[in-house]
Amino acid sequence: NAGVTQTPKFQVLKTGQSMTLQCAQDMNHEYMSWYRQDPGMGLRLIHYSVGAGITDQGEVPNGYNVSRSTTEDFPLRLLSAAPSQTSVYFCASSRREGLISPLHFGNGTRLTVT
Amino acid sequence: AQTVTQSQPEMSVQEAETVTLSCTYDTSESDYYLFWYKQPPSRQMILVIRQEAYKQQNATENRFSVNFQKAAKSFSLKISDSQLGDAAMYFCAAGGTGTASKLTFGTGTRLQVTL
Numbered sequence: 001n002a003g004v005t006q007t008p009k010f011q012v013l014k015t016g017q018s019m020t021l022q023c024a025q026d027m028n029h030e031y032m033s034w035y036r037q038d039p040g041m042g043l044r045l046i047h048y049s050v051g052a053g054i055t056d057q058g059e060v061p062n063g064y065n066v067s068r069s070t071t072e073d074f075p076l077r078l079l080s081a082a083p084s085q086t087s088v089y090f091c092a093s094s095r096r097e098g099l100i101s102p103l104h105f106g107n108g109t110r111l112t113v114t
Numbered sequence: 115a116q117t118v119t120q121s122q123p124e125m126s127v128q129e130a131e132t133v134t135l136s137c138t139y140d141t142s143e144s145d146y147y148l149f150w151y152k153q154p155p156s157r158q159m160i161l162v163i164r165q166e167a168y169k170q171q172n173a174t175e176n177r178f179s180v181n182f183q184k185a186a187k188s189f190s191l192k193i194s195d196s197q198l199g200d201a202a203m204y205f206c207a208a209g210g211t212g213t214a215s216k217l218t219f220g221t222g223t224r225l226q227v228t229l
Contacts, residue, residue, distance in 0.1 A: 042205055043159075043217070058216065094215055098215060100211070103215065105159035107156070
């Protein structure tokens with residue numbers, strides 16, 4: 001049972017480049033989300049999805065796009081990378097919406113934008 | 115909306131001793147959950163303990179327990195019989211039951227465990 005898998009583990013981008021951070025879960029979880037972790041700021045919610053075809057914005061959505069075409073996958077797209085997007089990104093999932101189901105986190109992607 | 119405050123950036127404890135990490139929160143939600151997550155150097159986020167706000171009884175998980183003071187909006191984590199493997203960043207988090215699993219995290223406390 002792989003849980004929540006994030007790829008890549010590390011990535012370096014130049015300003016203006018685009019890329020997609022991948023997130024996949026094999027637990028048939030309805031709910032998936034993306035957080036970013038910056039030094040001294042804890043984790044902040046970027047986007048989330050309560051099921052296939054449904055996405056919504058979190059606290060810091062600007063500069064990111066998401067889609068949820070399948071239950072398993074929830075990719076995060078950076079359209080035009082900026083140095084302010086240098087961060088560690090975490091994908092998390094839970095069986096269903098609502099915190100009665102605990103969140104399972106992936107191991108994170110460290111992104112550096114130069 | 116909610117805010118979570120961890121006022122201790124770093125803490126240190128000797129092996130086998132007990133340490134308490136502090137967390138205060140504020141929320142407009144009538145029903146909510148509180149969490150402590152552990153993040154070791156591997157970067158993985160590991161759920162340590164969870165408290166449902168409507169439950170008065172403090173949650174416990176083996177050597178980990180919480181002191182939940184609802185009126186004071188305080189949610190501290192006590193680690194008993196500290197082990198070297200407990201060394202990590204610890205994050206306190208809060209989320210409303212009706213907020214689509216959105217969690218608000220504190221800034222973290224780095225715990226060192228010494229021999």
